[in-house]
Amino acid sequence: MTTPFKVTIIDHEWEDTNIEEEIVASYTTSEQPIELSILQSHDKSKIVNAAKNSDAIIIMYANIDKEILKEAPNLKIVSRYGIGINMVDVDAATEANTMVANVNDYCVDEVSDHALASILSAARRLIPYNYMTRKGQWDFKQVAIPLRSSKASVGLLGYGKIPRRLAEKLNVIGYQVYAYDPFVDGDTMKRDKVVKATVEEIMRNCDFVSVHVPLIEDTYHLVGVEELNMMKRNAYIINTARGPIIDEVALIEALKENKIAGAFLDVTEKEPLPSDHILRTLDQVVLTPHAAWYSEDAFKEIRQKAIMNVIEVAQGKLPTYHINKNVLVK
Numbered sequence: 171m172t173t174p175f176k177v178t179i180i181d182h183e184w185e186d187t188n189i190e191e192e193i194v195a196s197y198t199t200s201e202q203p204i205e206l207s208i209l210q211s212h213d214k215s216k217i218v219n220a221a222k223n224s225d226a227i228i229i230m231y232a233n234i235d236k237e238i239l240k241e242a243p244n245l246k247i248v249s250r251y252g253i254g255i256n257m258v259d260v261d262a263a264t265e266a267n268t269m270v271a272n273v274n275d276y277c278v279d280e281v282s283d284h285a286l287a288s289i290l291s292a293a294r295r296l297i298p299y300n301y302m303t304r305k306g307q308w309d310f311k312q313v314a315i316p317l318r319s320s321k322a323s324v325g326l327l328g329y330g331k332i333p334r335r336l337a338e339k340l341n342v343i344g345y346q347v348y349a350y351d352p353f354v355d356g357d358t359m360k361r362d363k364v365v366k367a368t369v370e371e372i373m374r375n376c377d378f379v380s381v382h383v384p385l386i387e388d389t390y391h392l393v394g395v396e397e398l399n400m401m402k403r404n405a406y407i408i409n410t411a412r413g414p415i416i417d418e419v420a421l422i423e424a425l426k427e428n429k430i431a432g433a434f435l436d437v438t439e440k441e442p443l444p445s446d447h448i449l450r451t452l453d454q455v456v457l458t459p460h461a462a463w464y465s466e467d468a469f470k471e472i473r474q475k476a477i478m479n480v481i482e483v484a485q486g487k488l489p490t491y492h493i494n495k496n497v498l499v500k
C-alpha cells in the first residue's frame with residue numbers, strides 16, 4: 171500500500187474545514203493517497219509533534235520556528251493562509267530543505283475596491299452628507315464642495331498587484347494617477363497610464379494618497395510628520411496596507427489641526443484598535459476593521475490556494491506560491 175501524504179492544518183480561523191476536506195478528497199488517488207488532520211492549537215509541543223509526523227503543514231498564525239523545523243526532517247512544505255509569512259523562519263526552513271508557500275493574490279479585487287470606495291466616498295462627501303442629513307439638515311453647501319473625478323488626482327504609494335488593479339479602475343473613472351515604487355520603472359507605469367512620481371510629489375500634489383507598500387523596515391512610518399505637512403489641506407489619505415506605514419501620532423495631529431481633510435483607515439498601528447483610541451472619535455476618520463480583503467470569494471480562494479500549494483507538492487510539483495524558490499522537492 172502506498173504511504174499517504176500527510177497534511178496537518180495547524181491552525182485556522184474558519185468555522186469548519188469543509189473546503190479543505192473536499193479538495194483533499196478530490197485529489198486523493200490510490201497511487202497517492204492524501205490524509206488531512208486538523209490540530210487547531212498553538213501549543214508548541216503539539217505543533218512539533220504534528221510537524222514531525224506530516225509531509226505538509228498549513229498555518230494561519232502559528233509560529234514555525236527553527237526548533238520546530240529541525241525536529242521535522244520529513245516536512246516538505248509549510249503553506250500559509252495569507253500573504254505575510256513573518257511567523258515562519260524562512261531561513262531555517264530553507265536550511266531544513268522545507269518549502270515555504272503563501273497565497274498572495276486572493277484579494278486583489280477586494281482591496282483595490284475598498285481603496286476605490288474610500289476615494290469615491292471622500293470625493294462625493296458621502297460620510298459628512300450622511301451625518302448632516304441624519305441630523306435633520308438639508309443643505310449641500312454645509313459640506314466641502316465635492317470633487318470632479320476628471321479634475322482630481324490619486325497618488326499610490328507602492329505599485330504592486332493591488333494598486334495596479336486600483337489604477338486600472340481609477341483610469342476608467344477619469345482620475346489622473348501617480349505612483350511611487352522604487353522597483354517599478356516609469357515605462358511600465360506609463361503603459362498603465364500612470365505617472366511615476368516621488369513620495370514628495372505625491373504628498374504635495376495629489377487629492378488622494380492611497381498607501382500600498384508592504385510593511386518592511388524601509389516603509390515603517392514612510393508617511394510621517396514631514397510627509398503629512400506636505401499634503402494639501404483638502405486631501406485625504408487612505409491606508410489599506412499596514413498601520414505602521416503611517417505614523418499614527420503624526421496623523422492624529424494633522425487631522426486635529428485640519429492639515430488634511432480626512433483619513434480612511436482599514437489598518438491601524440495597533441489591531442484591534444483599542445476601544446478608547448482617539449481615532450475612533452474623529453469625524454473625519456473612517457475606520458474599517460482590517461476588512462478590505464473580505465468577500466465570500468476571497469474567503470474561499472485563500473483556503474483553496476493554501477491547500478493547493480500542498481497538493482501540488484504531494485503530486486511532486488512545486489507549489490504555485492513558492493517563497494524560498496531555492497528549495498526543491500525533498
Ligand SMILES: NC(=O)c1ccc[n+]([C@@H]2O[C@H](COP(=O)([O-])OP(=O)(O)OC[C@H]3O[C@@H](n4cnc5c(N)ncnc54)[C@H](O)[C@@H]3O)[C@@H](O)[C@H]2O)c1
Nearest residue numbers: 328329330331332333351353382383384388410411462463
Ligand atoms: N487590508 C487588507 O485586508 C489587505 C489585504 C491584502 C494585502 N494588504 C496589504 O497590501 C499591501 C500591498 O499588496 P500588493 O498585493 O499590492 O503587494 P505586492 O507584493 O504585489 O507589491 C508590493 C510592491 O511594493 C513595492 N515595494 C517594495 N519595497 C518598497 C519600498 N521600500 N518602497 C516602495 N515600494 C516598495 C514593490 O516593488 C512592489 O511593487 C500588502 O503588503 C499588504 O500589507 C492588505
